[in-house]
Amino acid sequence: MKAAPPRSTLTDALPSHTPGIRWPAVVGARDAAVLALLFQMESTQWLSAEALRERQDRQLEALIDHARRHCAFYRERLPKDLARWHDIALLTRADLQTRADAIRASVYPRAHGKTFDMATGGSTAEPVTVRRTALTQLFWQAATLRDHLWHRRDPSATMAIIRQFPQAVDETKPGRWGGVLRSGPAWLLPISTDVETQLRWLQKVDPDILLTYPANLDALLTYMYREGVTLPRLREVRTVSGTVTAALRERCRQDLGVSLTDLYSAQEVGVIALQCPDSGLLHVQSEHVLVEVLDEQGQPCREGEIGQVAVTDLHNFAMPLIRYALRDWAEVGPACSCGRGLPTLRRVVGRTRNMAMNPEGKLFWPVLETRRMLEAIPHLRQYQFEQTAENAITAHLVCAPAPSPEQLRTLQATLEQMLGHAYRWTWQVSDAPLPLSASGKFEEFISSIRDTGTSG
Template identity: 35%
Template sequence: MTLPPPHPAFPGGAWPAVPQQAAAALLAVLGQLEQTQSMSPTALAKARQPQLELLIDHAFDHVVFWRERLEHAGLSPARRPKTGLDPAEWDRRWANLPILARQEVQEHEVSLRSSRLPPGHGDFVDSMSSGSSGRPVRITRSTLDYLYWQAFQLREHVWRERDLAGKFLSIFRNEQRTDNTENVHLVENQDWGPPTSTVWPTGPSFLLDYRAPIASLVQSISEVEPDYLCTFPSLLLEILRHVREHGLKLPPLREAIAIGEACPPELESLCREVWQAPLSSTYTAAETGPLAFRCREEERWHIQSEKSLVEILDTEGRPCLPGNTGRVIVTPLHNFATPLFRYEIGDLATVGTGPCSCGRTLPILESIAGRARDLLVLPSGELRPPYYGHGAVMEVRSIRQHRVVQTQIDRVTIQLVVSRALKPQEENHIIQSAEQALGGVFTVSLEYVEGIERGPNGKFAEFERQIPLP
């Protein structure tokens, strides 16, 4: 693909452009990623090793939580020979490092935080939280880690060959919205925002607040005529179903981008059927940054091995063979503010087989089952994302907040915060729509509550499962 020249730092340096400092740093990292993505796995692991060892040494010196664990595993600076360990011995010691559970990260928030940052890593950046339900995980990051994260965001645009001059529409919660009586809340910005507009000139972007009836959201999409649309998979699914059900025609779209939740299996084909548009998604977690992107050529998931060391382990803790499914274990390489080693993120993924025709040699995941904690357990024991018919709920304007709770293997409760009592036909409409959206295998009931504490990420579907996984 041909990218436009970056913004010039001064007049008269427009082509080839001399970029300003922040853009230059991002482009320098991006340029290296263009090289590393086609390195052999062995060469990449070798190139990555010094970065991993720097992180280990820093964690040993400055993070209370890790000192003993690294020492015990034989990975502390004193226990590693100056000439380095041979790869087999490294792997043996690495496997001694216990898997870090999500609960441990929650319980040891303070002792996991670094007492200081090395020069050049910038400042501690406010805690990030993740998880739309339950207790969030708080991770402090550094300015430098944020820069790396941005460089990978740019890489994703490059991989997907996006036309940066296009219109980019996001449908998420807009925290700046104050007037909740208007039907839709749409804000236009002159560019795509950082990091993309830090580097390149771009077309305009739009933020549409999702708190509106589906029909109004669809109307806004038709008016904006976006080239790219980015939202939660659950909302995209409802938009597409609405369009199909009412026989509407949407303006042409180059790509739909679904982020923040696991994608339901039917979403990709529905997107092609209704909108003739490809669907892309990224595998990203707030605690770790980007984990896998899909290439445009074969739509396969490539692990972002330069950002994190990703292991897929079986129940015995051994690396999974191609074709097998295991737990995703992540070691982010650049966050020296809260170093995490072998963090179990809570997802299951299947290891891919064979090379990809895109030419990138970064390891492949065949599929990502998503976060088990965010999934509904069907009476059959299967797991699936909790799509419950957001549109039906949003049609009732007096509903201020809602949350979906699985209380039993065949029962789901929708909690509602309302400004006035619902009419019986409104209640029936929500219940019937939800039962249908949930596949007809759950009994749905409504519960009125005083308030619902929202996740700080403003995620679309608030979901809580009160029964254990099978």
């Protein structure tokens, strides 16, 4: 009996760029640079937190010296002494919108490669444009490859990706998902596609891996549960650009029988944190970003505390982002049991504008459980809640037929139990899908209370 072929490995998937050499692969210069970074990262991840910070400070000194000399915005803003690091004012999206020319460097090292501009609205719908270099993309690629390595993904796997894309895609012709690797097919579908069509497409693609936004995954799971549909080949669900709750992870396990792997990134700075394959915590990618979680006084949060995230891209010399406030909020995690010294976040809890406010004026994070809402209104297709005042929330519901008064009363009681407070409710019911944000994402809870510091 013929033995089964061995499972593909990451090294098997490396393309050789040298004629006549098939194995081991002799890769091209750019791929070699990515692999060289990954080789170092495989070592540095085991350093202590103190050793990692010492190396970050070494790079910070070079970045700050460059920014002071070549960026008008930073000339007087940055101290020469890193001991005064926390005195540096946070860089805001408003700064990027109004002072981009002064933040961009007049010159940068030619060896960092060509520049390109990355435009993003984020979840805050406040568009900014950041100039990045070919070098910064190498770190993004290395972190992505590390993610594949940590989670032992089969390079030959089929991946289905449902998200926003910068250009039009052909959902009938796959690309590749492996970066420097020769990977299996990557089938692409725009996030604007309705959920029913998404599911039909997924059944046709029959992926091993699904990558999408958490809110879209929640909608898919709801529809699949209602229709009794499964994806038999699915091995893993990957999420980006959104808040992953414990309830969503549990739904993946129960409804799909697979784990959920999250990745925390931002277009402005690349990959920020990867999910640990052992503990599930999010490991900050200290080799290319310095991440701070700050309390209301601007001081570092301790383990278990939630604060706003500020990130410094250690290698962007074309447009240095130093202590950039992403308007994300995260919980500081503990030292990880896996032994890696990379700092951890227990969770990214949301964007500033996704915070709820109780009737007494205090902010908190709303936790909404889809299944409990479906118990109140079984034909609920989509929902979004907008807080318009301290004591008022407008509920945008998509369902047909329209819910009865009794169902709305039941839903209100369920929502107030989940939120922990009573509100004045306004119901807006439609059978048309709710619009996406400017960034192509969907937020289930938004605040439009202007005086809370949230964004519109």
